[in-house]
Amino acid sequence: MSFASLGLIDPLVRNVRDLNYRTPTPVQAKAIPAVLSGKDVMAGAQTGTGKTAGFALPLLQRLVQHGPAVSSNRARVLVLVPTRELAEQVLQSFVAYGKGLDLRFLATYGGVSINPQMMKLRKGVDVLVATPGRLLDLNRQNAVQFDQVQTLVLDEADRMLDLGFARELNAVFAALPAQRQTLLFSATFSDDIRAMAANILRGPVHISVSPPNATASKIEQWVVPVDKRNKPDLFMHLVAQNHWEHALVFVKTRNGVDYLATVLDEAGYSVDTIHGDKPQPARLRALERFKSGEVNMLVATDVAARGLDIDDLPLVINVDLPIVAQDYVHRIGRTGRAGAKGVAVSLVCADEAPQLAAIEALIRQTLPRNEEPGFEAQHRVPQTSATGEIVKKPKKPKKPKVPQASIGALPALRDKPHAQRSGNKRKPAAQPSKARGR
Ligand code: AMP
Secondary structure, eight states: OOTGGGTOOHHHHHHHHHTTOOSOOHHHHHHHHHHHTTOOEEEEOOTTSSHHHHHHHHHHHHHHHSSOOOOTTBEEEEEEOSSHHHHHHHHHHHHHHTTTSSOOEEEEOTTSOSHHHHHHHTTOEEEEEEOHHHHHHHHHTTSOBOTTOOEEEEETHHHHHSGGGHHHHHHHHHHSOSSOEEEEEESOOOHHHHHHHHHHOSSOEEEESSSTTOOOTTEEEEEEEOOGGGHHHHHHHHHHHTTOOSEEEEOSSHHHHHHHHHHHHHTTOOEEEEOTTSOHHHHHHHHHHHHHTSOSEEEEOGGGSSSOOOTTOOEEEESSOOSSHHHHHHHHTTSSGGGOOEEEEEEEOGGGHHHHHHHHHHHTOOOOBOOOTTOOOSSOOOEEOTTSOEEOOOOOOOOOOOOHHHHTTOHHHHHSOHHHHTTOOOOOOOOOHHHHTO
16 A cells, blocks of 8 residues: 555655655554545554654645635644643654645744744644643734634544643633544543543544554563662663663653662763753753764653654663553553564552553553562562452461360360470470489
């Protein structure tokens, strides 16, 4: 199958050829015709399987072929994403796929000055990629109005529709034209989100190219059980022992990120960090340095879990498991992209058994456990399985109680010394000679 056979116009076919895309990926093969037809789409496909081109290519074509030119302070395609980094990345994809077309693209997100974004919106843009908070700010200040929006895309849709973004998204939905195309793309969809999506979409085409919530099959995954306090030492030990020199490392807290980065730095690794406390330009710079190979280790919170496309990333290490099981799929999906191989290692302590069980149930796999000699967990991590069950350690059988009634019948046994009670057949010690003489 070729991109041309999906109905794409020559300039787009040329652009993907220049990017060395030989054939459409499965999600592209299904999504491109559906999006071109103007229908609503709900698409689930594994991480790193080309979802961005799955919506960007047909939308670029529709922008060229349908609808009036964009007016000032308007956008025709609105792509909402959960993080600022992803906004930049999706923008770059539109720019690359849409090279040579007479279209304007822009990404807007918080953490940087709003004024340059307002200036760029003056002429209007064909594609606006945005995080919801900044989009609403721009809308309140009349820098962007939504009456020309013909398509709304929610990338990482399950994250966009969950509670964290609910208020902002409701405000955006209320301002959008009712007559529009809506596309939801994600690697994971929970049942709640599916139910919510049913209210947003009209007669959608459902696309699922792999079992929902699946991790990419070429990612080798395992778990290392360890006590919580030993995680940093185990992490450094594994990194040194396995010569892991290029990895994306996830840690639960911002302090944890900074701590681990310091330890790596002191050990001579080139490292940068991404977390919510860092100013946006520094976050983007860290990502760029990691992508370009200037630094080999990137330590991050879940801010970096979604959508980021890092070429040839061989390894993801979860020093802490994510709270939300779906985030595991997204985190490890940063490796094993576009058919490449990848490795995902998770350090898991006893407290994290419920999270591990939820992850295994979601991905329908029991993850193999490899204990590291010298770091065996004193607090045992309870057994978990792909059913989501946590297997409790069997309780020690209680010592049978001696029935009250029979106690009186055994006075001799109760009073005898231990060696005799336990059936020890050792000869009784010789009596002192004094006694013998009596
Ligand atoms: P995405 O899931 O959109 O983030 O894409 C994951 C990676 O696959 C990116 O590096 C894309 O450049 C690449 N990619 C997307 N579509 C194709 C294709 N048809 N052939 C080869 N690589 C692709």
